[in-house]
Amino acid sequence: MTALLSLEYKGVKEIVGPLIFVEGVEDVGFDELVEVITPAGEERRGRVLDVGRGFAVVQVFEGTQGLSPSATRVRFLGKPLSVPVSTEMLGRVFDGLGRPIDGGPEPFTEDHRDVNGLPINPFARDYPEEFIQTGVSVIDGMNTLVRGQKLPIFSGSGLPHNLLAAQIARQATVPGKEEEFAVIFAAMGIKHDEAHFFRRAFEETGALKRTAIFLNLADDPPIERLVTPRVALTLAEYLAFDLDMHVLVILTDMTNYAEALREISAAKGEVPSRRGYPGYLYTDLATIYERAGRIRGKKGSITQMPVLTMPNDDITHPVPDLTGYITEGQLVFDRELFRKGIYPPLNPLPSLSRLMKDGIGEGRTRGDHADVSNQLYAAYARAQEVRMITAIVGEEGLTDVDRKYLEFADYFEYYFINQRPDENRTIEQTLSIAWDCLSILPETELTRVSEKYIKQYYRKGKAS
């Protein structure tokens, strides 16, 4: 029962932060798209957050500066926010609401999609299990990414997460398959020079033509950020599930997104839960992260790599915490490794890829992969304990085996984790370095590796 003509209302009752309260409205639906015309004649967009008899609360994406209660006009469009989707959007740059900002024309398409999408039926999902080789040892070897996975990078301010995200976007392939990923890059509240870095990185490697960029920068309206990832994922779903493409979506920085959500929640006067974030932050983040995966009977896939900076490097902060509960693992950056000059400064211990077990092994990577990864984890964890003891009692108080662990940890950090930002290692190279590391340890310490692989790959004293 949508109105045939969208009615225009003049004047709003109240303006609070990014929200406007409109009175005397009729026939307005929840979540409807709204056009707000400023007194200066500028057109902005918004959506209905709450609607009752004769009133509606509207969230204005571009912010409310310049609006006045008397001269603002509001038009309800009778449909939710939708964006055009088309393959022509690859190679282009858009703003946070999906409007072109590269000087080119509007993408020509008849196809418009609701940005909110619909939840994928769990019964319709296909389980992700195709190994993606990123060329980064600590990811491929210990936190393997698979097609259709959502694997975030938990970083901190000043750490090279952008460099790693760009490296992955550039290098990611499925060995034995020639298709390249289409990359969808959504920026929320990042700085101009960061956006520039990505754009240049894509240009230099010729990846730009298979990349669509959505930019909401730090000086763009924060509320627009709430829409940016949804616009990007709407395009991703179209490319993956209508056109059978493999899509890699990079969302950065989710902390800025969550802050925008907190801002809206506060303006609405909602009861806050942890650190002022709304109680529905988990559900809201899930409606973004769960838009990844594979669907039965469809060839395409959406792999998501959200990036977020942990405020004060605190992994228990609500944004990384709730993200970790939704995503299929996490890659965690470590300031100590960064200070040691290790790139990528990715600490394997708190990192995890939940879908790894199905993407690796005989026929996918190599039979010993799971054992090697487990052993590296166990050994590096043990080595960290030994390092702590050493700090107090010195190396003299250690057993011989413990000293081997120290040696292992140094070698592991400098040769396995550490690599150049343009170095693209095959999975065989990665596993071979892993065995170099493990061969430092006495054979009896390798309790996680089955005997046949020890016989096949263990080289006594090779590395030392």
Add this chain to the structure above:
Amino acid sequence: MGRIIRVSGPVVQAEGMRESSMYEVVYVGYERLIGEIIKLEEDIATIQVYENTSGVKPGEPVEGTGMPLSVELGPGLIGSIFDGIQRPLSVIFEKAGPFVSRGIHIFALPRDKKWPFTPSRKAGEKIRGGEVLGYVEETPLVKHKILVPPTIRGTLREVAKEGEYRVEDLCAVVETPEGKTVELPFYHRWPIRAPRPYKERLPLSEPLLTGQRVIDTFFPVARGGCAAIPGGFGTGKTVTLHQLAAWSDADIVIYIGCGERGNEMTEVLISFPKLKDPRSGRPLMERTVLVANTSNMPVSAREASIYTGITMAEYFRDMGYDVALMADSTSRWAEALREISGRLEEMPAEEGFPPYLASRLGEFYERAGRVVTLSGEIGSVTIMGAVSPPGGDFTEPVTMHTKRFIRALWALDTALASMRHYPAINWLISYSDYIDVVENWWNERTGGLWKKYRVEAMKILQREEELKEIVRLVGPEALPEHEKLVLEVARMLREGFLRQNAYHPIDTYTPPEKQFYLLKGIVDFYYTAKRAMDRGVPFTKIKKLPVIFEIMRAKESIPNENLDQLKEFFDRALQEVQALEAGA
């Protein structure tokens, strides 16, 4: 018929609802979205809507159904995957494609499928609610008993003959004492928020075996008991619950994915038909029912999913079965309560959670239990609930309140998980209050030795923790010989017993006898080595024994059924230790 006056996300208010009752199901708007009344004030009803309310407008109609939110109970449940309000997701997939759209009205149980029915009662007999009319072989693992709805009793006038029937066909006709005639189909409905009745509760007496060593041996749960498994993200809650769903020796498994990842449900859907029940050799899916409200599905259906699951569990209990229910995660359910409560502008208690959080948790966990059913059989529901504390902090409200209502706690530990020690159940923080309940069962099977060995092993692990503190201060070399041995044996316990690989074909499941002999072997090794050291054997010689390595692998290198091989192996291992004495 009412009219909508306000829409705020999943919460809708409607006026003209004076005739409605609390928890009545209503259809909201022109699209007839499914909702439930959660508050009534004069003629205004507040409704939580189980579907996305985008585009719904004030002025649209709201239609009452006169029924509380209920589930269908009858043949066709097993092997299905339902959403939070019991709509089969497979049928939604057929009707609407890969995405869950709105306003889909479908039955939970297939209407066209025919089931072979064998009656067990005859016309003329007196019958009471909850009694069995006959049964249907639903799967090779589940004999589905057709129950008289608990509220019906009287004289059987008619019972369907042996043959094939659809769920809506007539199963029986009952004349009630008031002289009314009631026609019973092969299923009935039951409101999800009301516990199903039983004759009496029984004390708990047996363990629910899970094949997971750290649980069965150290922190067992009893049949009909409650356990919670709290842990920060990445500590392996879901993998552990999947393991419990796969290997628990229950007759029926109900797995509720509440606000969790879509791919995890897919994983169960794909792996369970392939996994074989260790007792019957049949695919595990033949005894499993799944309820999935993933994190991106509507939040109010998440609140309902827990009740949908437990009601189905009680139904199978009422057939005299042992049911295991896994809820992953109860925190998401609590958060759904919080979200709805916030939209109702209720006064919040801790961290924004509503004040009734603890009582709701209590009501849920009390629906577990071992009972005499209305038909006189013994059945049980065991609840295992995951808890996802924010920041891994166990003092937060959901974990804190949950601990009041459960008796076994399997606390997951981030440090263990980052060493890839799974299941990452911390043996020092976890507890089970069911030890005394299950002690007899174990002692009968282990010559009365179970409890003794369990305590000895715990002592070694506890001692290790104290020694680690000392090692941090003085280094491992400064420890006396005997204490080095404690550390070594603790390592053997951790690696060779506590750690269990869910993806290893043998290690994934350990039968109770093998659990006991592994434990006994390692503890005996400790005492044998200690005696040898008392007689002058230096620790370094013991440490160099290759048999230590073999002991740590015995769990996966010796097949589960070869108990004798395991015993012989440990006899030989101990002899090797004793042989060192000769040299000393």
